Amino acid sequence: MLPSPAPPLLRRIPPEAWVGLAWCVAAAYPAVLLGGSARYHGGAAAHGGLAFTLADTAVAFTGAALVRRLPVLSVALLLVAAYTETDGWAANTQVPPAALLAVYTALGVITATRPRRSSRAAFALVAAFLVLHIGLVNGATVGIFTGTHLGSADGAALLALLAWLVGRSLRQGREHARALSARAAAEAVTAERLRIAREMHDTVAHTIGIVALQAGAARRVIDSRPERARQALGEIEAAGRETLAGLRRMLVALRQADGGAPDVLPQGLADLDRLAGATTAAGVRVEVRRRGEQGPLPPEIDLSAYRIIQESVTNVLRHADVRDCVVSVDRRTAGEVSVEITDRGRGRGGGADRGAGFGLAGLRERVALLHGEFTAGPLPGGGFRVAARLPIPVGVDG
Template identity: 55%
Template sequence: MYATMTLPQLKRVPPGAWTAFTWLVVTIYPTLLVGRDGATAWFTSIAMGGHSATHRDWNMVTAAALVALAGSALLTRRPLAGLALLIIASVGVTNGWSAGSQFPPLQFLSADIALLVITATRPRRTAHIAAAMLIGVLVGHVGMVPRTDTTDAQGAVLLAVIAWLIGRSMHQSREHAEQLGAQAAARAVTAERLRIARELHDMVAHTMGIVALQAGAARRVIDTQPARARGALGEIETASRETLSGLRRMLGALRQPEDGSDAEPALMEPGPGLANVDRLASTTTAAGVRVDVRWSGEQRALPPEIDMSAFRIIQEAVTNVVRHADATACQVSIDCQESELTIEVLDRGHRHPHGRTAGSGFGLVGMRERVDLLHGEFSAGPLPEGGFRVAARLPVPEGVR
C-alpha cells in the first residue's frame, strides 16, 4: 500500500483557530485578573484615571469578540477581510481612539498572527496590502498619542513588523523548498527517461542485430540449405519473442502507477545478468560472429544493479561488433575481483565508414551512463593495431565482498 502523509497535530489546526484563540486569551485574561469590572477597565484604567468600566464596556467587548471570531473564520478564504475585522475588533475593545489612550501591544497579537500567516502563504501583493493595513493603523495611532505615552504603541508596531519579517522569511523558505522539489522531480524524470531509453536501446538493438544476421543467412541458403534456413528463422523467432516479452514487462511496469489505485504495484521480473552471458555468446555465434567468453577471478553473486549493468555493457559491445565491425569473432573478458568487476570486449575487425567512433552513438553513451551511475570507469575506442576495445571497471560495495 502507498503511504499516506499526515500532518502533525499542530499543523492541522487552521490559522483562523489560532487567531481566535489568541484574541480570546488576550481579552479574557485581564478580565480574570481584574475581576468583574471587565477587560476594558484594565485596558483603559490609565486613561480613565482609575475609574471602573461601565456596563456598556461589556457590550463593546462582546461585539468586538463577535467581530474577531468572524475575522478568524474569514482568514483562510478572504484573508484581507479577515485581517481587517481582527484590526477593528482589537481597536474596538481597547477604545483606542480616545485621546491619550493606548493600544496594548498584546491585544493586537491575533492580528499579528494573521499578518504572519498571510505573508507566509499568500502572494506578495496580498502580503504587502495586509502589512500596510495593520502597520498603518498602528503607526497612525503613534501620531495620535502624546509623545511621552508612545511606548506601548511603538511596541505594537514593532510586533507587527516582526510578524511580517517572520512571515516573509517563511514564504521565501517555502518557495526555495518548492523550487528544490521541482528541480529534484525534473532530475528524477530525466534519469528515469534515460534509464528507459538505455533499456530499450540495449534490448532492441541487440535483437535487431541478431535478426538481421540470421535473416541474411537464411536468405542466402534458403534454396540450397533449407534446414539451415529453418534454424536461422527459428533463432529469429526466439529472439523476437524474448524481446517482445521484455517490452511487455517494461510497459506493464510503466503503466502500473497510473491507475490511481492503492493496490500493490506489480514488480518487474529481475533483469538479465552475467549468468546470461554464455547464452548471449551462443546466440551471437549462431548468427555468424563467434564470441569467446573468458572468466577470471571468483564468480559470485553481485548486487542486481551491477550484475544487470555489466551484462548490458557486454550485450551492447557485442551488438556493436555485429553491426559495425567487419569481424568474425570477438573476445569478452570478465574479471571478478573482491573489490571490483572488470569487463573488456575486443574485436579485430574494421569499422564501417559510417560506423560508431569513440564517444558517439547512443550505445556508447548508454554504456558510459551506466558506468557513471555506479561510480566506475569506462573507455571505448579503436586499437592502434586495428579493431576496437570497450572496457569498464565497476566497483563492488564492501557489503557484498
C-alpha cells in the first residue's frame, strides 16, 4: 500500500497550539491590551505585574488545551484571562479587541471542527460577555446601535462575529468536500461492481450456452451414437476448463493490490480462433475475417473487443436458430479497431429480442467507457448485426 502524503505544515499544527500562540501574540503587547491606558512600574503593568500576567497565561493555556474536549469551558477560561489581564473591571475601560485574539481563534476552531451545538454555545457566551461588559462600563456607548462611534467592545463583538463566520465557512467547505469524496467513492464502487458484473456475465454466459447445447446433444444421442455423446462431453469439459481459467484471470486481476501486472495474460483478440472453434463445435460455424494490420492493442481495448465478439456469438448460439455467423475485425483505419458480428438467422422474435437482458446493455457500457460507438439491431433482410468502433488512445501501445 502506498503511504499517504503528509498534510501541509499548517494543518499539522494542532488547534490547541494555535490558540496558545494567539494568546502569546496578544500578551506580548501590553500597551495594545490595555488600550493605551497602561501604567508601568519597573517594566510591570499596574494591574498586578508579571506574576499576574503569568497567572492569566496559565488560565489561557488551560483554556487552549480544552478547546477540542470542552469547547465552552475553553472559551470561558480565555474570556476570564483576557478580562483580568486588561483590568476589564476598571471604570471607563473597555476590553480592547486585540485582547480577545485567543478567544477569536478558539471560537473559529470550535465552529470549524466541533458540533454545531458547541459552536452556538461558544458564540453565545462570547456575545453575552461583551454585552454585559459594555453595560458595566460607565458612559460606554454601543456604536453599532447609536451611530455615534465604534467603541472597543463593539469592535470586539464584530471580530467575534467574523471569527464565527470564518469558522462556519471552513466547516461548510470541509463538509462539502467530504460529501463530494463520499459520492465519488460511491460512484467508484458502483462502477467497479458493474465492471465485475460485466466480466462475470461475459465470462460465464458464453460457456453456459455451449454447455447447454452440448449437453442437450449428448442426451439425445447417448444411446444411438455414444461416440458423438463422448465428443459432446469433451467439448463441455473444455468449455468448463476455459471458463475456470477466465475466472482465475479475473480473480488474479482483482487481487492485484500493488498495481503490478497479473501473472496471467488477459483474454483478447488473440483468443478469437479458439472462441470460433468452441462455438463451431457447439453447432454454429464462426467465420472470422480480419482486415488491416492485426497488431497488438492496449489491454482494455483488446479485452473489450473480444468480449463484444464473445457476447454476440453467444447470442447467435442461443437465439438466432442459424448454423453460421460472420465475425469481422477491421484495423484499416488508423487509431481505431472495429468489430462486426452478423448472422442471417431469425430465432425467436426474428432477432428483435436479442437486445433484452444484460448482455447488450453491458456491451454498450463497455464501449461508452472507452468513448466508442456501438450499434445493435435486426438487418433489413433478416438476421442481426452487432457493431462497435473502439478508438485507440494516441501514444498508447499494446
